[in-house]
Amino acid sequence: MGSKKAEGKVLAQNKKASHDYFIEDTYEAGMVLTGTEIKSLRNGRANISDSFATIRNGEAFIHNMHISPFEQGNRNNPTDPTRARKLLLKREQIMKLLGTVKQEGYTIVPLKVYVRNGYAKLLLGIGKGKKQYDKRESAAKRDAQRDIQRVLREKQKVAR
Numbered sequence: 562m563g564s565k566k567a568e569g570k571v572l573a574q575n576k577k578a579s580h581d582y583f584i585e586d587t588y589e590a591g592m593v594l595t596g597t598e599i600k601s602l603r604n605g606r607a608n609i610s611d612s613f614a615t616i617r618n619g620e621a622f623i624h625n626m627h628i629s630p631f632e633q634g635n636r637n638n639p640t641d642p643t644r645a646r647k648l649l650l651k652r653e654q655i656m657k658l659l660g661t662v663k664q665e666g667y668t669i670v671p672l673k674v675y676v677r678n679g680y681a682k683l684l685l686g687i688g689k690g691k692k693q694y695d696k697r698e699s700a701a702k703r704d705a706q707r708d709i710q711r712v713l714r715e716k717q718k719v720a721r
Contacts, residue, residue, distance in 0.1 A: 570675055570676050571673055571674070571675045572602050572603065572605055572607055572674045572675055572676065572681075573602075573605070573607040573608060573609045573673065573674040574609075574672070574673050574674075575609050575610055575612075575670065575671055575672050575673070576610070577610055578670045578671075578672050578686060578688065580691075580696065580699070581688075581690065581691055581696075582668070582670055582686070582688030582689060582690055582691060583688060583689045583690075583691060583695075584670065584672070584686040584687070584688050585686075585687045585688070585689065586661075586686070586687045587672065587684055587685065587686050587687075588650065588654055588658065588684070588685045588686075588687075589682050589683070589684055589685075590621065590648040590649055590650045590654075590682065590683045590684075590685055591648070591649035591650075591680055591681070591682060591683075592623070592646050592647070592648060592649065592674075592681050592682070592683055593646060593647040593648075593649065594628075594646065594681060596631075597630075597631035597635070598628050598631075599681055600631045601628050601629050601630065601631045602628060602674065602676070602681055603676065604631075606628065606629035606631075607626065607627065607628045607629075607674055608626070608627040609623075609626050609627075609671045609673075609674055609683075611625050611627075612624060612625040612626040612627075612671050613625065613668070613669070613670070613671070614648065614669035614670070614671060614685055615669070616655060616658060616659050616662065616669075619652070619655060620647060620648075620655070621647070621648035621650050621655055621658065621669075622645045622646065622647055622648060623645065623646050623648055623671060623683065624643075624645050625643050626643065626646060626671065626674075627642050627643050628642055629642055630642060648683060648685075658685075658687070661687050662687075666689050666690055667687060667688065667689055668687075668688055668689075668690070669685055669686075669687065669688075670685065670686045670687075670688040671683055671684070671685060671686075672684040672685065672686045
């Protein structure tokens with residue numbers, strides 16, 4: 562049911578997520594926003610690096626997602642920029658997320674916030690925490706891949 566790719570303009574991205582977690586599956590969720598939060602989001606005034614998602618009473622929420630107040634806003638501006646926001650998922654998706662999170666070591670990690678078809682979407686990932694040696698191994702693989710690409714580019718330049 563998961564594994565949807567993020568389409569549209571990326572407004573905020575959690576770059577630490579791939580460093581700290583093995584992302585096994587992704588889900589796209591809508592967000593319930595109030596007042597002028599969507600205008601702030603479209604201006605790129607969001608931060609999801611410290612945010613996390615939970616499931617309570619059969620509903621999914623994102624916590625600590627910071628959306629700055631809209632400067633040209635009115636009295637309908639939300640007062641708390643880091644309030645918990647409800648996520649819109651299908652019941653089957655919520656139950657699958659809940660079952661996975663109950664396993665030890667798994668968590669729901671927000672990956673990206675983007676706009677698709679005029680609606681703000683959040684890409685959630687099921688992540689299993691990396692140990693320190695896993696992080697070093699990932700960094701070594703990334704460096705090796707970068708070196709391989711550099712050598713291939715140099716060979717292509719010489720061949721021309």
